[in-house]
Amino acid sequence: MKPLILVTGGNGRFAQILKKENKILNLKFLLKNELNILNLKSIERCLLKYKPKMLFHCAGLSRPMYMHDENISKSIDLNIIGTANVVKVCSKYNIKLIYFSTGYVYEGEKGNYSEKDPVKPFNNYGLSKLGGETSVLMYKNSLILRITMMEKPYPYKKAYTNLISNFIYHEDLVKILPHIINKKGIINIGGKKQSVYDFVKKTKKNIKKDKLKKNIDLPLNQTMNLSLLNKILKK
Numbered sequence: 001m002k003p004l005i006l007v008t009g010g011n012g013r014f015a016q017i018l019k020k021e022n023k024i025l026n027l028k029f030l031l032k033n034e035l036n037i038l039n040l041k042s043i044e045r046c047l048l049k050y051k052p053k054m055l056f057h058c059a060g061l062s063r064p065m066y067m068h069d070e071n072i073s074k075s076i077d078l079n080i081i082g083t084a085n086v087v088k089v090c091s092k093y094n095i096k097l098i099y100f101s102t103g104y105v106y107e108g109e110k111g112n113y114s115e116k117d118p119v120k121p122f123n124n125y126g127l128s129k130l131g132g133e134t135s136v137l138m139y140k141n142s143l144i145l146r147i148t149m150m151e152k153p154y155p156y157k158k159a160y161t162n163l164i165s166n167f168i169y170h171e172d173l174v175k176i177l178p179h180i181i182n183k184k185g186i187i188n189i190g191g192k193k194q195s196v197y198d199f200v201k202k203t204k205k206n207i208k209k210d211k212l213k214k215n216i217d218l219p220l221n222q223t224m225n226l227s228l229l230n231k232i233l234k235k
Contacts, residue, residue, distance in 0.1 A: 108219025
């Protein structure tokens with residue numbers, strides 16, 4: 001039997017796609033009532049019960065983005081303190097930890113960011129995920145995935161023509177995961193460098209164009225260097 005992998009945030013957007021599309025990994029999806037990342041005893045009780053080989057830490061707060069400004073306490077609790085709690089228990093029992101982070105930890109101005117580039121988040125969401133990363137980095141039996149990811153279908157009526165990124169869909173990440181989970185350190189995860197509009201129009205033909213105003217909403221070049229990922233996938 002394949003080694004068991006626990007997944008926190010079992011009712012989240014990505015976890016639902018992972019549950020539907022996964023054909024390879026042996027996954028157990030956990031809801032808050034079974035594993036509460038803000039409760040150390042809850043985490044420990046769950047890990048002792050299932051004795052997993054790995055843990056995918058997907059639980060946390062992502063959208064809406066304004067929540068990270070309007071409710072800083074919730075952002076800190078779920079993305080920083082909750083992640084630190086998961087690290088504490090995984091390190092206690094030497095369980096491999098895969099942390100699902102974001103490309104938003106990079107500044108987003110020059111683009112082509114490698115895993116070794118300095119991090120400088122441009123918003124509170126990125127700061128909260130970077131806060132989670134700092135605790136994960138203290139634990140050597142871990143892997144941080146800096147992902148630029150979007151759900152399908154695209155949830156908005158318009159897409160930016162001048163915001164360049166490496167977006168992939170949740171389904172794409174599901175296919176990549178089996179090839180990378182045995183690695184350690186940090187890996188950028190994404191796809192082709194292109195505008196959000198060009199990415200979306202391939203699956204949503206009626207998408208309308210929009211233009212991002214510089215320095216108002218989001219940085220214009222969030223692209224990541226995917227050399228490490230591509231090297232792994234070619235093996």
